[in-house]
Amino acid sequence: MAGPQINDARLSLEIRTKSVEQTLIPLVTQITTLVNHKERPRVTEKTTQALVRVGQAVCLAVERFVSVGQTIATENPEISADMCQACAEARNAGTSIQHLTSVDVTSHRNSQQFAEKTAMVRAARQLLSAVTKVLLLADKVIVKQLLISKNKVSNTLNELYSVNTFTDFVNCFSQFGNEMVELAHLTGDRQNDLKSDKHRAQMGAARAVLEKSTMMLLPSCKVCLRHPDCETAKQNREGVFKLMRGALGMIHHIVMDEGGGQANGNVSPVLNGDSGIGLDNSCSACKAFKEFEDQVEMIRMTGVTPSCKEKLTGALESLIETTQDFTDSAYTSHQHRESILMTGDRLKSEMSVLLRTCKNRRNSNNPSPEMETAILRTLTAAKSLNKQLQDTAMDQASELFKANEDHEILKRLRAAGASGDQQRVTEMTVKFEEHMQQLEEVCKLFRHIATNEQLVIAAEHNEFVLKSLGPLTLMSAQTLSQYPSSKIAQENLDMFADSWGTQINDLSIMVKEINDVCQGRGDKPVYLSLPRPGKHGTSSRGLRPVKLDAEEQAKIAKLGLEMKLITSEMDAETDKWEEPDNDIVKRAKNMSSMAFSMYLFTRGEGPLKTTQDLFIQAEYFSEEGSKLYKTVRDFSDKVPLCIHREELMTNLERIPACCQQLHSTLRTQTSGKTATFTKVDNAIQETKNLMNIIAKVVTTSFVCATKYNIDYRRSPGSSRRWRGPGEARSTASSDNESMYSSSMSDGLNKSSSSNKQFSASNTSLDRQPSGPNSEPLSH
CATH class of the missing domain: 1.20.120.230 (Alpha-catenin/vinculin-like)
Structure with missing residues (x-):
């Protein structure tokens, strides 16, 4: 390019x-x-x-x-x-x-x-x-590199869209994963380097869409390849591709700064479209209130000139217009609707008094006591109306989350799909769509009351993702109802249902953030939840999370995303085996599950809550790797001398060293934030390296088994199961390891310095200070 x-x-x-x-x-x-x-x-x-x-x-x-x-x-x-x-x-x-x-x-x-x-x-x-x-x-060189990387991802995405065989898809998806990691690094740097809060929030939203879509891409494509005649499966896959293309387009616009108004920083409507993460040009209630209050304050200095009166009247009309989204909402209670209308009428009345008072003003330099009183009463009425809108939005959200219908609806939808009851799926679709409309309404109201552009973008982003993800979840349920015995169709529905649940969680956090800012309890948006604080094995005291700085966030999040892509590749490889009930596939899937739980830890999600859980999981991962080595070693004895056997043995002999390295890392004693972070970083890095080798071993084993017709069925009497941190034995660890609770934002918030070559020291951005006494760690 x-x-x-x-x-x-x-x-x-x-x-x-x-x-x-x-x-x-x-x-x-x-x-x-x-x-x-x-x-x-x-x-x-x-x-x-x-x-x-x-x-x-x-x-x-x-x-x-x-x-x-x-x-x-x-x-x-x-x-x-x-x-x-x-x-x-x-x-x-x-x-x-x-x-x-x-x-x-x-x-x-x-x-x-x-x-x-x-x-x-x-x-x-x-x-x-x-x-x-x-x-x-x-x-400009940095921008060029980023756009080249974006184009690579876009081109490979088009190739993924056109593949017709599972083998071609696996190969193409592997390439896609590598290119996505590179793009994630570059966009993470750029996001953290941008001065504009608005553009940083937009970039973060685009990258979040890409990450979530990548997780949904694999199962949706697998369903299409397994059931090529299923129309709902095709539509489901189409929706995922559309999400990713929209996010890539948004990244292009942000990087090139296209469509951005230089005067006011607003984004052109062309950025909204399919991406759904551009600022909406329609006036929000918060912005309308600010404009109205500014015009009222201006009267103190200028009096009511014809121009000033026109601007003030227009500002009031815009303000009242924004309240219609609240009064017209089907989910607004009668009491709130009446209060909004009554407070709006009071504001109009106070402004009329203000205009009459200012008309009789004689001294143009100092406002009269009557005029000052009228100004204060008008501003008080405006604040009352603003508070009423905030209360209305919050009550809607509270009622919605209190009902907690998502879990029950998804549970019934899954059950109906798994049983092949298409009529029941249709009935649940109606309920799901009604609930989805209510969620979108909450997002719209919270966009109105958001006090800064980052929060506005967060509300728009949530609304867009819910609007896009909801129909895709329903399509995956309809596909399963047509093929109730299809394991891949079941996995696809599970993935979309889990993604929906995660998005509801993100929405609840956004609601809390906006409400906190409106109540004066915070001023910085956080879009993803933190891991719940863990407790040390020898202490029952709850611990607070400690801030990770930007570079630490970047390292952990980057490794996590790389590991997620490797687990997706591993799942694709194991699914190729015609008879999955064998030692190689079972152990590989076991390790993939463990690695995926470690990936979720980097996002602040999943079963692993503390670093102690992470280290225990990594230890079992190492043990399972050693067992897989022995299993594949026995299998390799059946493979005749050939280039494939040489490749298999080359990769296989790397496994013991990697397992030993991971084991040594986990045995390291640590004390303090820096040492614990280093241990976490090394553990995830070693796990990723081992997982990468395992994926190559499984691929080569499949080639050998297929080409030479080798019996790879499970040996009699062998059994294994996935072990979580709750079942694990305690390992030696310092207090500080359990106190380290890591959480990543929806993206990779890496410290960026696009011009590092010119600086004698690394330009670290958005770095949180952490002194020797700041023990807990979080994003």
């Missing part, structure tokens, strides 16, 4: 990323010092010599900076000319600054002061401009 155009108006000095901004701060500080020096009438010889050294240091730093820029220009021909020009400007400016600071050694006459100051300011502006251009051009 061709890189983005460089010579456009948007290569102005507008800085949209934190890394560029942070890289410029030290330079701005130094230059400010030099410019301020020129305003001093007298300086000592010692100060003058110090300034000379500063000028020399700036010049040397610019030279190092320019050399990196020229290297980037060589590696990226499309920006070479612009980069070289910007580097030359930076070098000239640096040389000028060095010369101007050197002049002070021999020149002390005041007649030169003004000219030197003017020259210094000019050189400083030139240097800042040139350095910023270099950084923005380097950022």
Whole structure:
């Protein structure tokens, strides 16, 4: 793909990323010092010599900076000319600054002061401009890399859409998984680097859609391949592909900053569409209240001019219009509806009094007591109406979650599908759709009362996902009702039902976050739940989670996503075996289940609640790997000498070393947050590496068994079962390990520094301070 155009108006000095901004701060500080020096009438010889050294240091730093820029220009021909020009400007400016600071050694006459100051300011502006251009051009390279990665995922997704055989699908899905991991890394960096809260929230929402859709992609495609004539299965798969394409398109728009209004930061309606995570241009109630209050406050200074009166009247009309979503809702109680209408009428009445009072105003400089009283009464009425809307939205959500219908509806839907009762599935579909409409209504009302753009996007994102995921869940149930004995169709319904439950959980957390902000109890949105705090084996004291910084979040979340994709590949490989009741498949699936539970831990979900649970699960994973090694070793004795046997033995002999490495990692004693995080990181990394080898071994074993017609059925008397952390024996661990409760956001919030090459230190963004006494860990 061709890189983005460089010579456009948007290569102005507008800085949209934190890394560029942070890289410029030290330079701005130094230059400010030099410019301020020129305003001093007298300086000592010692100060003058110090300034000379500063000028020399700036010049040397610019030279190092320019050399990196020229290297980037060589590696990226499309920006070479612009980069070289910007580097030359930076070098000239640096040389000028060095010369101007050197002049002070021999020149002390005041007649030169003004000219030197003017020259210094000019050189400083030139240097800042040139350095910023270099950084923005380097950022264009990062954008190009991200878009190339996005296009790879998009192209492979199209290939997945067109495959007709299971083998082709498995191969293509494996490639897709690797490309998705790369894209997750790059988009995570970009999300954390964006200055705009709105764009960061949009990127996070797009990445969350991609991650959830990837989990649903495998079973939905498997059902289509197994039942190619099933129309509902096709529609189910189509919906997943549509979700992913919409999210990829949204990522493209955010990265290229297309459709964004430069004046007010709003996103063009073109971004809404299928992605569902662009800001809705329709006015929210919170925004309408703010605009109305601003216009009322303006009257204190200007009085009621014709223009002011027109704006104030228009603001009130917009405000009242937003309340109609509350009064028109079928789920709003009669009491709340009447209260909203009554408070709205009171607001109109107070504004009429205000306009009459201001019309009689004589002194244009100071508001009269009557006018001040009218302003306060109008603002009080507006606040009362706003509070009434918040109470209405919260009561709707409370009633919805109190009823807790989701669990029961999904339970009956699953049962009806598994029994093949299509009529019962149809009946449950009607109830599910009614419940889905109520959930969407809650999202709409909470979008109105959300107080910042991140929360607005969270509400829109939840509404979009529920609206998209609901019909897909129903289609998966209808498919199962047509093929009640199909194991793959059952797995597909289970996946969509679990995803629906997870989304309901995300919605409840969003509702709490928005309500907390409205009540003044918080101001920062968190979109995913935290793991419940664990208890140490020797203590009954509950523990609070501790903040993970951005880089720690990135590491754990990245490994978790990679492991999730490997487990999906493993499941696809084991499903190819015609007779799954054999030692190899059973143990491989067992390990896949354990790895998946560890992946859920990185998201703050699943059965593993503390690091102690994670370590115990990893220990059983290692033991199961050793057992699989022995099973496949016996199987390999039946394989004749061939290239496939050589490949099998090569991968097989790596298993004991990996198991031993994982076992050694788990035996490591730790104390403190940093050491415990390192142990968690290493355990997940070693588990991922072992899982990757197991997937290759299972694939090669299947090839050998099929090609040479080898009997791979389960040996008599062998049995095994998955062991969870609750069944595990206690292992030695420090108190701090159990206190470490990790949770990831819906995406990979990695510390980004797209211009790391220019910075002497790593630009760590959104890092939470953690002192020696901050024990609990969380996102």
